[in-house]
Amino acid sequence: MIDALNTYARKVPVWVIYLIGGAYPFWLLWLGLSGGLGVDPAKAMEHALGERALQLLILGLAITPLRKLVGLNLIKFRRGIGVTAFYLVLSHLLVWLVLDVQLLDQIWADILKRPYITIGMLGFVLMIPLAITSNNWSVRRLGKQWRVLHKLTYGVSLLGGLHFVMLAKGFQWEPLLYLGSVVLLLMIRLKGIPSVRTRSRA
Template sequence: MPVVDHLNTTLRKLPSWVLYAVGAVYPAWLLYQGLIGGLGVDPVKVLEHEMGERALQLLILGLAVTPLRRFTGLNLMKFRRAIGVLTFFYVLLHLLVWLVLDVQILSQVWADILKRPYITIGMVGFVILLPLALTSNNWSIRKLGPKWRTLHKGAYVAAVLGGVHYVMVAKGFQLEPLIYLAFIVGLLAVRAIGSGRSLLRKSVHG
């Protein structure tokens, strides 16, 4: 596929820091828009929603890296770590906007975590992503060895929790959150089938 080959050639020349830079500029631009009144009458809610939705999109992109390479030949492996780090960064910003700009009262934050299931699910997802972000470096990969890959499979659980969180946050029936959740479940199913086939081939040829 000439188009995919051309894209892969271009991506190989693109340094990972470009992705980090774009990921850092977008929240700053949104904050600026909020300060000048460009985010409507409730800029805090817009910021909260944007950070959460972009985090979910990045989670989905991270899950899609392997299937994209397998089925289309598009190779984003070089950027997988950057995608994961930016995912956590956006989840953290989503959480901070809710904590600092929305709720603001610490006792109310704790009460909401305990009483509102969608917030509970979101917090569990954040806790799962925290050690993944802290170990997204070469030193941790060397130190943990095979355990590193096992630990980072927690991203699959976090992705499902993120999708469920978005569905529960939406008021009434909304198609968009369901589409996100369907993508997550579908990508995990594709990965599971691919892993199963790999294990089967190894057992047959082993």
């Protein structure tokens, strides 16, 4: 089963990730304009973009554990997933700025006074150097420092999960499951796990 999935994954080009991710905000915009997002389309777009971005961040964190634990190799998609997550977070932020808040003085006030927005903005700021250096030239230029820099993904994912939990009104399982998934994956990655090949030889 895993071998079949790996074979199929090798046939899927990375640009599919960019194509689907790039089209998603425009699809939401079309839904909003056509009345498909309910009575508050801006809030619906904002939520959908943020949630999809968090899902991609979690998927990016899961790629190495999946390869080591079960042998599923999705490494070639990791950069595309990360860049697309940044694009969706940027779209999420633009919807909040342009369609929701709109007033410049209110934007700054919200960032300072609402902790969940402060945390969300911090996560976005940390994503900027990751997005800028997600290219082959930066990998060659930075060398070993590139891997160190991209460990910021851990903090970004944790902040994204925390942002979602704090944003939710009342007790809700879904945001807690996202945050729990991030924490579990970070524990697995930081602890270190033997690959499936190493375990099979033991």
